[in-house]
Amino acid sequence: MSEQGTYVEKSYNRDTRYITDRITRDGRDGWPVEAGRYRLVVSRACPWANRAIIVRRLLGLEDALSMGICGPTHDKRSWTFDLDPGGVDPVLGIPRLQDAFFKRDPDYPRGITVPAIVDVPSGAVVTNDFKQITVDLETEWSDFHRDGAPDLYPAALQDEIEAVAEPIYQDINNGVYKCGFAGSQESYDESYRRLFARLDEVSDRLRSRRYLVGDHITEADVRLFTTLVRFDPVYHGHFKCNRSKLSEMPVLWAYARDLFQTPGFGDTIDFTHIKQHYYCVHRDVNPTGIVPLGPDLSNWAAPHGREELGGSPFGDGTPPGPVREPVDPDHNPVLSAVK
Known part of the structure; x- marks a missing residue:
């Protein structure tokens, strides 16, 4: 988009x-x-x-x-x-x-x-x-669907998935953009406060449960993950979402690493492309087009400890097979470490 x-x-x-x-x-x-x-x-x-x-x-x-x-x-x-x-x-x-x-x-x-x-x-x-x-x-x-594919949108959980995901979309997924593209201090301040209030609320929800809805990955987790994985490389600095880094929010940081280390999530992430897009395209926000070298992203491979909360990534299903369209390992330090 x-x-x-x-x-x-x-x-x-x-x-x-x-x-x-x-x-x-x-x-x-x-x-x-x-x-x-x-x-x-x-x-x-x-x-x-x-x-x-x-x-x-x-x-x-x-x-x-x-x-x-x-x-x-x-x-x-x-x-x-x-x-x-x-x-x-x-x-x-x-x-x-x-x-x-x-x-x-x-x-x-x-x-x-x-x-x-x-x-x-x-x-x-x-x-x-x-x-x-x-x-x-x-x-x-x-x-x-492949044999063993997880049910990411279970019929019995669809209403809860949408109820949980809608405020996440408004205040987090789209909220980071409202901060980054704010045209006034007042607009930025309001969006910033809503963003971090919602992040704190989601953190509280995830403190005692491994996934947002149910006991395995659902559509709700996919929607949140793609914002969290971009938070420290882009949104914290480029979009001025700088109360805390993701890596300074213990529950959300562990949750994001849990998903990142799950086949199908981290192996789709190209940090180089992510940073090039935001810092090069958004010249109204970053006029020089300079792409920062940091942060160090190797910490995405650190143990997360979320298994203690129970549940399993794929429920009764199985992990996906080998990646068919791999990310360049040099664009993802976790993949680079195992190439």
Whole structure:
């Protein structure tokens, strides 16, 4: 997702007018679930896209849903496939994600965002509704889940997952952006206070339970993780979310390391891409474009001790297999240590 938004009374308001078509088992929006038909387009830099990367891997959907990876930076026009030979996506045959949006609507007026799912035969974007994408991967795509895939969105827990995740989205996932893109001191102060009040509240919830909802990983944990893993490298300094580092909040730090060390989470994280995106693209926040060398991220491999709280990452399921689209080990110090 590019951070398109508007400033109302100098507060940041994210533009959430997405293409909301859904890919479903019954194809009611005209897009039936079909293995091999669609391509998930992401950037490893983006926390919203990172959710889809994690869910796809946990569920073992690699053979059913291919993935195109954009580079960490973009201009005002679009995310680009600059990591691919010739700067062209090998499946879609396009250099810019905007080409797929314009294939859907030649006059598409809004931001070109990731994640997006593209219909390969037509070359047109089906949806860029990041929240619905992961829920549908978990529910509508179940015929293509791997054996042993965890149930990330259990029917009996869906209401609780959404009730827990909604304030996390408002005050943490989007809250860091409200701090970073605040246009006034008053707006920043309010967003900062809401962010850390919510982090403290979530910390209290996780003090006696291993996961946010239930006794194994769910969609709620995926949504929180992708913000927490970016907190110290980016949000603490770049977005002025600097009351405390994640590594100075004991419960949340242990919780985040627990997830990071779980197959499907940390092995999707490209810290180099994350830092390059925020520090290079957000020139209004970081005019020089200088990317900091720190912090030292090797501490993500430190023991977390969360096993004592019970539960298990995958419930009755099993871990995902080997990574099919690996992160460059030099971009993740934990992976680098074991390469």
